[in-house]
Amino acid sequence: MKELLYLNKYFIKYKWRIIPGLIFVIISNMFQVVPAKVVAHAFNLITANISIYRLFNGFNQQSLAYDIFGYGLLFFALLILLLYLLRGLFLFFMRQTIILMSRHIEFDMKNEIYAHYQKLSLGFYRRNNTGDLMNRATEDVNRVRMYVGPAIMYTTNTIVLFITALTFMFLVNAKLAFYAVLPLPVLTLIIYNVNTSINRKSESIQQQLSKLSSFVQERFSGIRVIKAYVREFYAQQVFAVESNTYKHSAMGLVKVQALFFPAMLLLVGISTIITVFIGGKQVIEGTITPGNIAEFIIYINLLTFPVTMLGWVTTLIQRAAASQKRINEFLHLEPEIKSGTQTIQPFKGGIRFNHVSFTYADTGIKALSDVNFEIEPGKFLAIIGKTGSGKSTIANLLMRMYDVEQGSIEIDGSDVRSLDLSAYRNELGFVPQEVFLFSDTIKNNIAFGLDQVSFNQVENAAKNAAVYHNIMYLKEKFDTLLGERGITLSGGQKQRVSIARALVKEPKILILDDCLSAVDTKTEEEILGNLGRIMQNKTCVVIAHRISTIKNADKIIVLDNGHIVEQGTHIELLTNNKVYAEIYRNQLLEEEQ
Structure with missing residues (x-):
């Protein structure tokens, strides 16, 4: 993370985008969690009204109970719709502040890198190939942007949602909450290990991509020499070898990523089964209501997102740190040729x-x-x-x-x-x-x-x-x-x-x-x-x-x-x-x- 400290100057510059953005993250999460409570009340209303409806079987009041039941469901449906509309509105505000900020930082970084490149001396360009220089100013900056935008946004979103959902769960029933979240730490460990492997493979892919870009750029620049010596087929063979290496690296990454969603769905399914089993026993005992089980299932699915994001965000941060380190290597270089302050007036040319x-x-x-x-x-x-x-x-x-x-x-x-x-x-x-x-x-x-x-x-x-x-x-x-x-x-x-x-x-x-x-x-x-x-x-x-x-x-x-x-x-x-x-x-x- 120490490499990413370099970005603090940008966070200070755009603080009036970050602060409102984080506030919008908190508000949008509140509107995401509250609907679960509304669903619980609606579920309990359905249960209660079914009993009342049956109680008035054969009486005129049965139609009145039915109407009240219908208006109640309509009210809850409209309330849930309103809450999700408000959440969508604040999600829009959140992205308009944090994600736009990341684009501004990306713009500033690319300009800073390009300006610094121009200050560096000729010897620097003799020691470094063009493809690598371009990759640091494009691919590496894009990885850093994913940190200053999506990673920060989702990290805050994950923390707020996790705390809010767990608080609501434990307030309803601590025992059920404990059993419901029991598989999630295992999911976190699996995702972390998978993403660590993904990060290593991503770095290998990035290096190979840089090598491939340099090869293509050099061959296109020297196309006349290639044609003059009839070396098109040879160049094609070398390119095929480099591309094949890149393909194998990418395929290895895809195979690791393929473990991600099955593992996530399996453990989320186990959490849901535990919730229904333990919750069902407590409903029989009268400790909780059927609506609470529905509420808990929603919380479990809500918590899946933060747990999943934990691994993904970790990968983003690791990749951004690696890319920022590559960028810093050049940004911290001082030009070998330093300007003096003297001017010659008039300039004669001796x-x-x-x-x-x-x-x-x-x-x-x-x-x-x-x-x-x-x-x-x-x-x-x-x-x-x-x-x-x-x-x-x-x-x-x-x-x-x-x-x-x-x-x-x-x-x-x-x-x-x-x-x-x-x-x-x-x-x-x-x-x-x-x-x-x-x-x-x-x-x-x-x-x-x-x-x-x-x-x-x-x-x-x-x-x-x-x-x-x-x-x-x-x-x-x-x-x-x-x-x-x-x-x-x-x-x-x-x-x-x-x-x-x-x-x-x-x-x-x-x-x-x-x-x-x-x-x-x-x-x-x-x-x-x-x-x-x-x-x-x-x-x-x-x-x-x-x-x-x-x-x-x-x-x-x-x-x-x-x-x-x-x-x-x-x-x-x-x-x-x-x-x-x-x-x-x-x-x-x-x-x-």
Whole structure:
């Protein structure tokens, strides 16, 4: 239960829904128990009136006795109807307060989880799969909602009904009440054990469902690779295995649940038989009336509900506690990247790496080691090197997706860790190596980085990214709806739309992480020419594999295994005749072939 203490803040927030709801629970239960008393009196009236009717056999008063008997029954029938109508009314009020409150809490929790997810650093998403993250924000929250709504409502309802019904029973006849409820504790134990087993199996099912969701999400995201390698049948086989595991877990749960209702009906039936047997003997002895037996049978059936709910509610609470624990695991995580408070005015875009070293915590790979370089504001910095040399790590560190392990990164002379994170990133334009486009229109994808963007700005950004004419060939032009991850477009078109998204921000620092790899040479020259025009007096960092992309840079850094092995201009590095010159000669040979 300690995990569920986290929810207390929501109960305090919605206290004016909980308190009236609990009051309505108590009132509705009173209207549920009182009809049993009315039935007892009606039953006794029937018994008494039958005797009176027979007593006046052959007299004119017999019809009068019959009329009185009929009016009496009508009165009791209307009274019972009225009581149940009032109970229904207060049940409605009860659900309108407690169940609606649970929906409000569900809404608040989902928003809190989503907001917290967005605060967590990139490393968090490298360590956790998407399917599990989604399950915690959906399935687990739904289980918690069942606790804050139905579980609390039925728990209160169970306690109030149990106390009220037992009180009425013992007030009528303590001996009969004792024997009538004797099988109920056994029923409680059976239900508790069954529900404990149900809970264990439910947890197993939940884990398997999370695994299945992750599998499906990953396969649908990579459907093009699956089709390209003709692995549809293999994917289907793996899915069938996972589904089969889920089916067996679910079938095991159903088999356990099948014990629930037969056990309940058996013990309720035994309670009814005991009530009729013991009660019948007491009626003969004159201790109670026949109406009391009818009253007790109603109480027994009323008590069946709380006893049944006891096991069900216990399961709900156990499942909610397990789900809340999963949710708390992430909610209690602090983001690895913490925002500073400093802002730079005016923001110029000077960059300096001071003895920067970085190791990825999840893999243990040392990406950078004692990296030092400086680029003045408004200059063009290029980074080149073989795969795995640490190029993208520099881009991620500049974006503060990660923080340096050793050393520091300075922007305009200020340590990047001291800067206000949102204000700092707003000054950057970033095009990642793995382009991601949303399932939205091209216009909205380009305008994604800003709240207010005119259509003219979107068009200009598309022109500068050399993708405008491609868009205009599409039937819906800028209103073309892209498929998931931009699957509607080619690789080069996706890269250019992503560049347009960065350019529309008019950033002070533009970071392009190998985002021209799928673009032909002519288009690349057009984009670089546009960048040279629009990025005047602004810092540009370009990571590339092709020297043709970066030969006009003010400074070129050559990386190898996380170390800077050379830096200088294109001419200087060719003159040095080392690593850069070798890369250049190899690329010239490839072009000639």
